[in-house]
Ligand code: F6R
Ligand code: MG
């Protein structure tokens with residue numbers, strides 16, 4: 474079997490218009506860079522995708538995860554695309570590039586990254602998800618449903634290869650620690666943590682038999698890196714499917730419920746995560762609502778990604794979209810009030826501390 478690394482690296486380096494989309498000239502530069510990476514032999518294959526104002530590089534190569542060469546090429550590509558963005562006065566040009574110089578790995582420098590090695594099976598269905606106007610914890614509920622909830626994934630009950638469950642690696646984004654849970658035995662323990670997706674995020678799902686990674690997310694949080702609100706950490710996720718793993722339909726099913734996520738308008742509001750085809754990946758209303766696209770690939774044994782299928786373009790997601798639009802209406806009517814607006818803890822990286830500081834002397838002891 475061919476062994477390849479699948480790397481998905483994304484960044485927002487300029488929006489067209491505001492934070493709603495990416496200008497075609499930026500996408501053309503991204504395509505040019507990816508074609509160069511392939512023709513030079515750096516990568517085996519690629520598909521250049523996007524969601525909202527984010528450009529997504531989906532790449533197969535044989536350099537392993539965290540390859541400096543791959544990460545540097547992507548970083549340099551984002552820098553080159555930023556130049557085009559600046560010329561066209563795109564909004565927030567270079568927004569996600571938090572450093573002036575590359576230092577070995579894009580992680581911790583702004584771009585999001587999900588990657589792992591794959592021993593490619595004779596037929597290897599893979600779904601790459603990308604979301605805009607939300608944060609890495611948005612994947613917690615869908616991943617839990619795919620790999621641990623029999624009401625979503627009947628394979629956990631009736632497929633011998635899945636019946637023992639899976640392991641989940643969970644990152645604590647605040648204290649920079651990780652912990653591995655074994656499910657279903659530790660389901661309740663894990664839910665204590667992943668039910669708080671702003672801090673605890675599922676990084677990987679692994680097979681129990683050999684710890685092979687079968688799903689990965691990007692867990693980079695910009696405010697953890699920059700120490701203040703500098704934009705959104707719109708996340709990506711990779712899920713391998715079928716034959717002892719969730720069927721493609723089981724990996725898509727969680728998104729039939731447009732669950733509530735953080736990240737809408739100014740990264741400070743909750744909203745429904747709306748599944749959309751790539752033609753509709755342009756957050757518009759109140760800079761949203763947050764949305765997710767899913768690209769399906771049949772990866773070949775030569776590491777070729779081939780033509781993706783636009784999975785959420787299917788009309789079976791129409792009801793989810795309608796629900797999301799109804800929930801968006803309902804939440805918007807809260808205006809600046811919670812729970813539409815994020816809770817105080819999560820507002821910590823916005824203007825809230827400055828307003829508090831400005832008013833601190835006007836706060837006097839209350840009578841009772
Ligand atoms: C949300 C998002 C947008 C911006 C908003 C303000 O994740 O990206 O809602 O936060 O458009 O943008 P700035 O601060 O650039 O004016
Ligand atoms: Mg943006």
Ligand code: MG
Pocket residue numbers: 485525526527605606705707
């Ligand atoms: Mg974005």
